[in-house]
Amino acid sequence: MMRLFPLIFLLLAGAAQAAEFGTLQVEKSAIAFVSRQMNVPVDGVFRKFSALIVLDPARPEAGRAQIDIDLASIDAGSAEANDEVKGKSWFNVREFPKASFSSSSVRSLGGGRFETSGRMSIKGKTLEVRAPFTLRQEKGALIVDGSFPLKRLDYGIGSGIWSDTSVVADEVQIKFHFVLTPVSK
Amino acid sequence: MIPVRYTQTAIALHWLTALLVVAAFPLGVYMADLALSPLKLKLISYHKWLGVTVFLLILLRLAWRVSHVPPPLPDSMPLWQRHAANGLHLLLYLLLFAIPLTGWLMSSAKGFQTVYLGVLPLPDLIGKDKALGDVLRQVHEMLNMTLLVLLLAHVAAALKHHFIERDGILARMLPFLERGDSK
Numbered sequence A: 001m002m003r004l005f006p007l008i009f010l011l012l013a014g015a016a017q018a019a020e021f022g023t024l025q026v027e028k029s030a031i032a033f034v035s036r037q038m039n040v041p042v043d044g045v046f047r048k049f050s051a052l053i054v055l056d057p058a059r060p061e062a063g064r065a066q067i068d069i070d071l072a073s074i075d076a077g078s079a080e081a082n083d084e085v086k087g088k089s090w091f092n093v094r095e096f097p098k099a100s101f102s103s104s105s106v107r108s109l110g111g112g113r114f115e116t117s118g119r120m121s122i123k124g125k126t127l128e129v130r131a132p133f134t135l136r137q138e139k140g141a142l143i144v145d146g147s148f149p150l151k152r153l154d155y156g157i158g159s160g161i162w163s164d165t166s167v168v169a170d171e172v173q174i175k176f177h178f179v180l181t182p183v184s185k
Numbered sequence B: 001m002i003p004v005r006y007t008q009t010a011i012a013l014h015w016l017t018a019l020l021v022v023a024a025f026p027l028g029v030y031m032a033d034l035a036l037s038p039l040k041l042k043l044i045s046y047h048k049w050l051g052v053t054v055f056l057l058i059l060l061r062l063a064w065r066v067s068h069v070p071p072p073l074p075d076s077m078p079l080w081q082r083h084a085a086n087g088l089h090l091l092l093y094l095l096l097f098a099i100p101l102t103g104w105l106m107s108s109a110k111g112f113q114t115v116y117l118g119v120l121p122l123p124d125l126i127g128k129d130k131a132l133g134d135v136l137r138q139v140h141e142m143l144n145m146t147l148l149v150l151l152l153a154h155v156a157a158a159l160k161h162h163f164i165e166r167d168g169i170l171a172r173m174l175p176f177l178e179r180g181d182s183k
Helices: A004-018 A079-086 B008-032 B038-067 B079-109 B130-165
Strands: A021-024 A030-037 A040-046 A049-054 A064-070 A098-110 A113-122 A125-138 A141-151 A171-182
Touching (some): A049 A171, A125 A171, B008 B038, B008 B130, B038 B079, B079 B130
Antiparallel strands (some): A021 A049, A021 A171, A030 A040, A030 A171, A049 A064, A064 A098, A098 A113, A113 A125, A125 A141, A141 A171
16 A cells, blocks of 8 residues: 555656646737727737746646736727827837736636736836636647736826826726647657 | 698707707817827717717608608799709708718727717627728718718708798798798
8 A cells, every 4th residue: 555655646746747738829819908998898909928827727726827918019909099009108118018917826716717816017017916717628728718907007008198087997808818738748 | 731841840850960960070070180089089989979869860850751741842843943852851861871870880890889978889780890991981971071062052952942032941940930921
């Protein structure tokens, strides 16, 4: 019996390792957002980003993520909006080309739902954020879906005349969809 | 009995439409060339709300028109003028229906839903399609230029009937003109 333990341990460790997902399928993944202009929901996306995510569905609490978004790749819904939001009063992409999220913990919310906490840095400001997400496995891939509200004025996004939240709402819904395949060895 | 003037409902709907069109038209021309700003976003929304209201009014007016007989034109009017007047009215109804509709479709194609008065979202009848949005914008503008020309003809004809022919046609739509004018 005692001799079996190392063997079981090895098997478990092997199984756990095999179940770790960490290769991002960039083409199938997306970081999108919904802003509200005059109470009209407007869809937008960030076309370029990188994400280092390591998640084991058997132990999501051990998961970690480092996400970097290329802010100049924004599509805010129209050509003139895209020009505008890259400018100084919005993202100021020349000075701050990237936004990043770095996870510090993952906890279970029950019912297949999880929440990651971490630090979000945009435009030189770093704040603690929490983002709930779900996990599901499909065709050998792990799919991470979640969304959370972000207050744009907390980061000084859309200052000056644009700080009028009756025109562009403070709250922007961020949505993420990551498709991960197992870590290749 | 043949009515001598439009009903109060028809008169109210006519002048309300006129007021809203007179507000929405220059607003549309002005906002279109503004650089992106909070003011522009506000004006676009107000313009859309005016347009939706015109659309609702024109549906009511079409319902009124098919359920009522409009007051007759005076016998003094030559036949070609009757045809011209009826044709012009038909075109105005069509444009006042088509213009808000193209505006609505154009908004959807450009990816900006119409939310009436900031509370009531109108369904997007078509999906986001930039090329289609640009075409619809041109159609919207072209129809509006046509409307402008036809409205000038409409107003000119009404004034001509009132001041030159003095045949009381304008009083069908402006009852207070009837005073002192009774036969």
